Amino acid sequence: MIRAYGPALALIALAALVPFAVSANTVLNFVVFALIIALAAQGWNLLGGLAGQFSFGHAAFFGTGAYAAAILQTRYGVNAWAAFACGIALAGAVGWIIGFLSFRSGLRGSYFALVTLAFAEVFRILANASSVTGGAAGTLVKLDVRPENFQFASRGAFVWIAVALVGFVLLMTIAISRSRFGAWLTAVRENEDAARALGVDTLSVKLKAITLSAAITGAAGALYVQYYLYLDAGIAYGAWISVEALIAPIVGGIGTAFGPVLGAVALHVFGEVAKAVAGGIPGIDLVLYGLLLVATIAFAPDGLMGLLKRLARRKAQETR
């Protein structure tokens, strides 16, 4: 138990100390943003990493979570916390529907990836045209800084909320990996036919995975809108978040519990440093992301987690 959950609990405790150690707004801003990406990436990792169903369209879930949270507050006067919960639930529902449509018809691999991409793009175009979402002008959540509105004067509070969400999903991912459901996810990833022969209901396993995955990424979207209080179709359903959600786990270590978190933080530290060094070249961080992704796939296919494991093993051999 301690061996399985200890490192995760230690990391969560450490992250929770950040607001005490740092007060600079730029740093806290950075931490919250990186954690939002980490959360979205954790969602992607559950479906893409554990169950092996690569999605190119997790924006569909991020955006649904974000828009649901925003619109329920602004148009229907729903309490922000309740809207947040609704956002998660709706994103999960969208995940189930997309999963049902594509998995039932047996879509796998690149076909599934393309269908998810198509869904995200359709949502983006619809959100950009619809009046409910505010169209191209976007949606503003009214600034009213009160805890019951899910708005806080200090950025530290947002850090804690983000740490709590990411930490919860981290522990949940570890628990899943050690459970029957986790074994079934891996079995589906490795070989669906063999899994069916062993009594695994592959359709139901994949549907559970995509629903949970979508709900987690939806939570990231809802948190995003609560923090920035502004949303438009490009942010909510744009390809950027689909890409962020899949690059972070691949760089960090696909299918591992820590991978998405590690990857998201590492990528964004890297991006910030690149921006600082390269100065005014717009989009330089994205160029570097691409290079980093290529380097990861070429030299460290198991991501940073794989590298760390290899280093630890080498060290153990040296001390022996």
Add this chain to the structure above:
Amino acid sequence: MLTVNAATKRFGGLVAVDAASLEVAPGSITGLIGPNGAGKTTLFTLIAGFETPSSGTILFDGADVTALPAHRRAERGIARTFQIVQPFAGLSVVENIAVGAYLRHPRRVDAQAKARAVADLVGLGGMLDQPAAALTVAGRKRLELARALATEPKLLLLDEVLAGLNPSEIRDMLPVIRQIRGRGVTILMVEHVMQAVMSLCEHIHVLAQGKIIAEGKPAEIAAHPAVIEAYLGQGAAKRLQAAPTGGAHA
């Protein structure tokens, strides 16, 4: 235990299995043999639920399972191995077997304990933590068998578990199969290694061009004219009878 009633499977214009009927008695080792392309593996996929028959029914334990998907049949107690082994390559040996064990043991500790016990039974006890991808062909065949066994089946469908093994590996495998039957598991096996089929099976069905052309005890099958013709070509039975020195190698 298992009754296949006039099962037919068509793929477009090709009739892979043509009104095949067979019966597997509880506690037996039953063989299904036939020349290449006879439809043996297709018949297996119908029994295991990976394909549904175009017509005909499949009864298991007295219940009609024709419409049940593969995973539900596994729950009922039908397990299969694959002719082309399908290990979960990224997982260790014990994790591979545990996927099967989880069917009846939802808790991790129970599933792992079951997986270890099954690994010992098939002779993989020493390689629990090896990655499945690192196993030899013989090791993978054993893993295939172990995973299926871990689901605690009543009926085990073995699709050429001996193919690709060398003679000494086959010799090691035979007692494992007998031991599985000794534990009360009924076995239906597709096999090309005739020596093994003849020594293991009590009853044999012969499939050729999708049809069951003969059935009976191993000795009867070996001497059956239709079987000899299916393997060696039309008129072979007669020619063998005419030539007094031939005939014992079928």
